[in-house]
Amino acid sequence: TFTESTWAVVPANESVQKLMKTYVEYPPRKLQSETYAGPITLTQYQRFKYVRDALAKDGFNLSLPSGN
Numbered sequence: 014t015f016t017e018s019t020w021a022v023v024p025a026n027e028s029v030q031k032l033m034k035t036y037v038e039y040p041p042r043k044l045q046s047e048t049y050a051g052p053i054t055l056t057q058y059q060r061f062k063y064v065r066d067a068l069a070k071d072g073f074n075l076s077l078p079s080g081n
Contacts, residue, residue, distance in 0.1 A: 068074075
């Protein structure tokens with residue numbers, strides 16, 4: 014019957030409410046995995062070029078991927 018199947022909603026609501034409070038206290042951080050972020054933009058390329066040049070000045074060589 015309907016009353017027999019709805020008694021578990023109250024404990025579930027309390028659990029979800031506690032869980033959602035933790036997201037406010039400790040918000041999720043950005044993903045740190047190797048996911049595809051889409052094609053590189055000119056702005057990103059220029060930023061990476063600046064970083065590559067700065068590292069090269071310090072003797073660190075960072076090559077671009079060949080795409081193969």
